Amino acid sequence: MAGANSLYARDASAIAGLQKLRFFPLALESGAGAYVVDDEGRRLLDLSAAWGAASLGYGHPAIVEAVCHAVSAPAGASILSATHRGAVELAEAILVTLPELPDHCVWFGHSGSDANETAFRAIAAATGRRRVIAFRGAYHGGTAGSMAISGHAVQSHAARAEGLTLISYPNPYHGEDGEAVLAGLAQQFETTLPPQEVGALFIEPIQSDGGFIVPPPGFLKRLVEMCRAHGILIVSDEVKVGLARTGLMHCFRHEGFTPDFVCLGKGLGGGMAISALVGPRAIMNHATAFAMQTLHGNPVSVAAATAVLKTIEDEKLAGNASTVGRFLLDGLTALKSRHRMVGDVRGRGLAIGIELLTEDPAGRRAAKTVFRAWELGLVLYYVGINSNVLELTPPLILTEAQASDAIAILDRAIADVEQGLVSDDAIRDFAGW
Ligand SMILES: Cc1ncc(COP(=O)(O)O)c(C=O)c1O
Numbered sequence: 001m002a003g004a005n006s007l008y009a010r011d012a013s014a015i016a017g018l019q020k021l022r023f024f025p026l027a028l029e030s031g032a033g034a035y036v037v038d039d040e041g042r043r044l045l046d047l048s049a050a051w052g053a054a055s056l057g058y059g060h061p062a063i064v065e066a067v068c069h070a071v072s073a074p075a076g077a078s079i080l081s082a083t084h085r086g087a088v089e090l091a092e093a094i095l096v097t098l099p100e101l102p103d104h105c106v107w108f109g110h111s112g113s114d115a116n117e118t119a120f121r122a123i124a125a126a127t128g129r130r131r132v133i134a135f136r137g138a139y140h141g142g143t144a145g146s147m148a149i150s151g152h153a154v155q156s157h158a159a160r161a162e163g164l165t166l167i168s169y170p171n172p173y174h175g176e177d178g179e180a181v182l183a184g185l186a187q188q189f190e191t192t193l194p195p196q197e198v199g200a201l202f203i204e205p206i207q208s209d210g211g212f213i214v215p216p217p218g219f220l221k222r223l224v225e226m227c228r229a230h231g232i233l234i235v236s237d238e239v240k241v242g243l244a245r246t247g248l249m250h251c252f253r254h255e256g257f258t259p260d261f262v263c264l265g266k267g268l269g270g271g272m273a274i275s276a277l278v279g280p281r282a283i284m285n286h287a288t289a290f291a292m293q294t295l296h297g298n299p300v301s302v303a304a305a306t307a308v309l310k311t312i313e314d315e316k317l318a319g320n321a322s323t324v325g326r327f328l329l330d331g332l333t334a335l336k337s338r339h340r341m342v343g344d345v346r347g348r349g350l351a352i353g354i355e356l357l358t359e360d361p362a363g364r365r366a367a368k369t370v371f372r373a374w375e376l377g378l379v380l381y382y383v384g385i386n387s388n389v390l391e392l393t394p395p396l397i398l399t400e401a402q403a404s405d406a407i408a409i410l411d412r413a414i415a416d417v418e419q420g421l422v423s424d425d426a427i428r429d430f431a432g433w
Contacts, residue, residue: 006025006027006039007027007039008025008026008027008039011027021381021432021433022429022430022431022432023367023370023371023374023381023382023430023432024370024371024374024375024427024430025429026038026044026374026379027039029041030058031046031054031057031058031059032057032058032059033057033058033059033395033397034046034049034057034058034394034395034397034398034399034402035058036058036379042377043377044374044377044378044379045377045378045379045402045405045406045409046058046379046394046395047378047379047380047392047393047394047406048379048380048381048391048392048393048394049267049393049394049395050271051240051266051381051393052240052241052245052266052267052393053266053267053269053270053271054267054270054271054395055243055244055245055266055267055268055270055308055312055317055395055396056270056308056311056317056395056396056397057395057397058271058395060270060307060311060397062307062308062310062311062314063270063271063272063304063307063308063311065307066303066304066306066307067272067300067303067304067307069303070086070299070300070302070303070304071299071300074298074299074300075299076298076299077294077295077298077299078294078295078296078297078298079108079296079297079298080292080294080296080297084297084299084302086299086302086303086306087108087297087299087302089306090106090108090276090302090305090306090309091105091106091108091276093306093309093310094106094264094276094278094309095278097249097250097309098250098262098278100258101258101260101262101278101280103280103281103282104278104279104280104281104284105278105279105281105284105285106276106277106278106284107276107277107279107284107291108274108275108276108296108297108302109265109274109275109276109277109291109293109296110273110274110275110293110295110296110301111141111265111273111275112140112141112146112237112239112240112263112264112265112266112275113140113141113142113143113146113265114141114143114146114275114291114293115141115239115263115264115265115275115276115277116140116141116145116146116149116202116235116237116239116263116277117141117143117144117145117146117148117291118145118277118291119200119202119235119261119263119277119279120132120145120146120148120149120161120200120202121145121290121291122279122283122284122286122290122291123199123200123233123235123261123283124199124200125286125287125290126282126283126286126287127199127233127283129196129197129198129199129200129232130162130163130197130199131163131164131165131193131194131197131198131199132149132161132163132164132165132198132199132200132201132202133164133165133166133167133185133198133200133201133202133227133232134149134150134151134164134165134166134167134201134202135151135166135167135168135169135202135203135204135207135210136151136166136167136168136169136210136385137151137152137153137169137207137209137210137211137213137385138150138151138152138166138169138202138204138207138209138210138237139152139154139155139204139208139209139210140202140204140237142155144158144159147159147160148160148161148164149161149164149202151166151210152209152210152385153385153433154209154433163197163198165188165193165198167181167184167185168180168181169204169207169210169211169213169215170213170215170216170219171211171213172214172215172216173343173344173346173355176216177216177219178215178216178218178219178222178223181219181223182219182222182223182226185223185226186226189226189230195227195230195231195232196230196231198227198230198232199232199233200232200233200234200235200261201223201224201227201232201233201234201235202235202237203220203223203224203234203235203236203237203252203259204237204240204241205220205236205238205241205251205252205254205255206240206241206246206251206347206348206351208240208241208351208383208391209240209383209384210383210384210385211353211355211383211384211385211386211388211389212346212347212351212352212353212355212383212384212389212391213346213353214346214347214348214353215255218256220252220255220256220257221255221256221257224257224259225257233260233261233283234257234258234259234260234261235259235260235261235262235263236250236251236252236259236261236262236263237263238250238251238252238262238263238264239263239264239265239266239275240266240351240393241348241351241393242262242264242267243264243267243268243308243309243312244267244312244317244318244321244349244396245267245321245349245350245351245393245396246321246325246348246349246350246351247318247319247321247322247325247348247349247350248318248349249312249318250262251348251351254348260279260280261277261278261279261280262277262278262279263275263276263277263278264276264277264278267308267396268305268308268309269301269304269305269308270304270305270307270308271304272300272301272304272305273301274301274302274304274305276305312396315397317396317397318349320396320397320398321349321350321396322349323400324350324398324399324400324403325347325348325349325350325351325352327400327403327404328350328352328392328398328403328406328407329345329347329352331403331404331407332345332352332354332392332407332410333345335407335410335411335414338411338415339411339414339415339418340357340418341356341357341365341414341417341418342354342355342356342357342414343355343356343357347392350392350393350394350396350398351392351393352391352392352393353383353389353390353391353392354389354390354392354410355384355388355389356369356388356389356390357388358386358388364387364424364427364432365388365417366382366384366387366388366389366390366432367382367387367427367430367432368417368422368426368427369382369390369410369413369414369417369422370382370390370413370432371422371426371427371430372412372413372416372417372421372422373409373410373413376409376412376413377409378405378406378409378410378413380392380410381432382432383433387432387433390410392406394406
């Protein structure tokens with residue numbers, strides 16, 4: 001636990017709270033595979049993978065080699081005013097994963113936020129259609145432009161886009177099949193929301209930060225069809241759940257629709273800062289000098305992303321996510337019968353959410369559970385506009401043995417919370433979200 005001169009205490013005075021989302025006093029020195037090591041030498045199994053960014057775990061040899069090579073003789077530092085082989089080849093490699101989008105090209109950014117913001121701005125500029133539809137609970141990023149099209153409670157301070165319409169993301173666990181959402185939107189199209197003014201529909205194919213909701217079967221497909229009929233472009237935000245995490249390379253494929261734009265981030269860089277937006281050339285080439293930051297497409301981040309894509313193929317990580325994910329999901333589902341506070345366990349592959357019952361909101365059950373799990377050697381966080389869904393997005397290299405350990409620790413952490421062993425005091429300093 002953090003003492004007065006500990007790394008965590010020094011962080012408190014040296015680093016701004018504005019960018020903190022803390023659940024327990026985790027201070028890290030290093031990482032290896034699916035584990036992180038804290039400043040006291042304690043090894044913890046990381047079921048978050050830094051919110052999905054560490055897709056290959058920590059220190060994967062393919063990333064180490066690629067990054068070391070790129071940084072030792074870098075082909076410039078940017079793609080703004082010169083191209084380089086690595087960037088072109090990464091763009092080509094990303095397009096190979098999306099044969100259903102043949103007339104597309106790639107924009108590179110630093111984060112999921114800038115990729116979503118660029119999609120929003122480019123679609124509005126190129127089509128002249130300034131309205132946009134997104135979901136209540138959606139988290140598309142932390143920049144002004146990506147917050148403008150989000151609907152997450154943590155960003156209630158943010159200015160939303162003037163033409164933003166938020167619709168509900170149906171949660172099957174709450175008995176919602178999506179019919180009401182579809183009927184409501186159809187009615188809006190006929191009355192207050194002229195569909196010919198709507199440029200884009202932003203979709204998370206699993207709504208992650210809003211509560212890890214897997215949509216009802218067929219819902220997104222029908223929504224997409226309804227919007228397409230009016231020429232509305234479809235953006236699939238795959239920043240958290242894309243790139244093999246759900247057992248398929250791209251998550252939209254589970255839902256039977258093909259988007260016009262795909263946003264990739266987090267796991268694309270395996271811990272390095274890089275994102276990618278794939279979109280139709282007509283819009284992506286609408287203007288030049290329109291969405292750029294100096295270090296976009298830098299050779300080091302590009303090399304890491306190329307290594308990630310290759311390793312996903314070489315090590316068959318989509319298959320691993322599917323198999324180990326099923327094992328984890330089954331093991332966690334079994335906890336439902338033993339713990340009254342576990343409401344629902346859902347997910348695809350290694351993208352899993354555990355919704356805790358909220359009849360005692362003041363108790364902050366999710367906050368206490370992740371805190372206790374951390375004490376027991378497991379890192380995971382919670383999400384949800386009601387702050388009650390545990391989120392598991394472990395490295396894609398997770399093994400069944402590690403998944404077993406994780407289930408055992410969570411079993412105990414939940415039991416301890418149910419028995420009142422985690423006090424309100426213990427989590428007082430950790431606001432979470
Ligand atoms: C679905 C989704 N989109 C976009 C983002 C923003 O990504 P970043 O924080 O890397 O900018 C996130 C981050 O949580 C996300 O989950």
